[in-house]
Amino acid sequence: MTLTETFFNTDVLWASLPILMRGLVNTLVLGLLAILFGVSCGLLISVVRLYAPKPLRLLTVAYIDVFRAMPVLVVLILVYYALPFVGIRFSAWTSAVLSFSLVMAAYSAEVFRSGIESVPAGQFEAAAALGVPFPVALWKVVLPQAIRIVIPPTTSNCVSMFKDTALASTVALPELLKEAQDAQALHANPTPLIGAAIIYLVFLLPLVRLVGILEVRFRKEKTR
Incomplete structure (x- = not known):
């Protein structure tokens, strides 16, 4: 068989497309789902890490360090295969969403922390001088500025998360790569894997370019 027939077989690709x-x-x-839960929890964790009492801050630091150091695949295996031994059992979907969200939250927490710390401390001082309570100043003054700063790295983390979803095949969740592997086995041809790679490129490449555009724009705004 030729290269085209093996890896770029249009008949196999069209049959595998559904x-x-x-x-x-x-x-x-x-x-x-992982991005929604992960980013939301990451924002909350970053606020706790920065402004909560010391014991809570230490807990959030431990959480962030552990889940940033642990491979996503290991987290997924622990949640799906290890927790049942202690009486906690989740479906493949719940395990995947929970695992990816836990990791995404850890990375997002660090991103939000750096964003909040990039906002000048004088913002809080000015708000306090005007009699604005700390929670209100954080929510309405500091966070809007911090969120604008963290958009590029958060977008980059989102791209990584979409790629990491391929690991969900470990728990037999039928995501794109898992379906491509099943189609490859069905047709005895690797073309479905090439099709999956093309699909990843089509919807992730614009996000990758968006990260670059946002970084350039933010850099220009900082130099003004």
């Missing part, structure tokens, strides 16, 4: 699209939907849903 399966790949089903996997793409699962990948998008899984990634979006």
Whole structure:
């Protein structure tokens, strides 16, 4: 067989397309849920790390360090395969969303922390001088500025999260790569894997370029 017939077989690709699209939907849903929960929890964790009493700050530091140091695959395996031994059992979907969210929250917490610390401390002092309570100053003055700062690295983390969803095949969750592997086995041809790679490029490449554009724009704004 030629290279084209083996890796770029259009007949196999078209026959596999419905399966790949089903996997793409699962990948998008899984990634979006993990990003939604992870970024939201990451923001809360960063605020606790910066402004909570010391014992809580130490707990958040431990959480961030552990989940940033631990491979996503290990977290996924622990949640899906190890927790049942202590009586906690989750479905494949719940395990995947929980695992990815835990990791995303750890990375997002560090991003938000650096963003909040980049806002001049004088913002809090000015708010206090005007009689604005600390929580209100944080929510309405500091966080809007910090969120603008963290958009580029958060977008980059989102790209990484969508790629990491391929690990969900470990718990037999039918995401894009898992469906491509099943289609490859069905047709005895690796073309579905090439199709999956093309699909990843189509929806992730614009996000990658968006990260670059946002970084350039933010750099220009800082130099003004």
